[in-house]
Amino acid sequence: MSHSALIELSGISKVYSIETLETHALRNINLQVNKGEFVSIAGASGCGKSTLLSIIGLLDVASAGQYFLAGHDASSLDRDERARLRNKEIGFVFQSFNLISDLSVYENIELPLTYRSDLSDSAVREIVLESLNTVDMMSRKDHFPSQLSGGQQQRVAVARAIGGSPSMILADEPCGNLDSKNAESVMQLLEQLHAGGATICMVTHDPKSALRAQRYVELFDGQIVSDEPIAAHTKERVLANIINELALVGA
DSSP states (O other): OOTTEEEEEEEEEEEEEETTEEEEEEEEEEEEEETTOEEEEEOSTTSSHHHHHHHHTTSSOOSEEEEEETTEEGGGOOHHHHHHHHHHHEEEEETTOOOOTTSOHHHHHHGGGGGOTTOOHHHHHHHHHHHHHHTTOGGGTTOOGGGSOHHHHHHHHHHHHHTTOOSEEEEESTTTTSOHHHHHHHHHHHHHHHHTTOOEEEEESOHHHHTTSSEEEEEETTEEEEEEEOOHHHHHHHHHHHHHHHHHHHO
């Protein structure tokens, strides 16, 4: 494994079998993400984006291939070992926020930290308050999710993701349930975290959000068809795709 690589996937494939039917969600994925990178994983619905993110996030296991995360051979871990590594190394931001409705904002951020045996109660409190400050939600710490707007709920989800200083943040369609104003606010927050040194992998079907990253990985039918830094030619190609999609909708 490369010394600078935080994530290294080699020959990763994922096959779902239902009775006699096999679905190949991922085919021979080779991907390396270095510390401090902001990578967008894009592609049409059903191309394997979320499956890939689930494997990177140790929520699912590959059918074949090898995966190293922060120096750990994640391919050989059992369920409990994956859970411990996931809780320590990975912060998640989901499209549907995934906040617990009967817990306060503070308690939602606190909960995953309580499973960390290496953190004292005072350390947990300090982390929660620092995370709330980072996302500008300190004034809402005693509110419940139902008392927050969608944008505020996603900020709480980001605060939960960064608590405990994970090695990386995985964001699955983080703006998918937000209006344009709140989506912009969340994207700015992710950019600020990246500027502060965070490693971020973001799955998105929205080309405009994808272009906010520094690297663009495109999937098609479970395979990586493009992996390049986001430069002028990449933006032109993605924007051309947007124009073509709009033309098809209007046809």
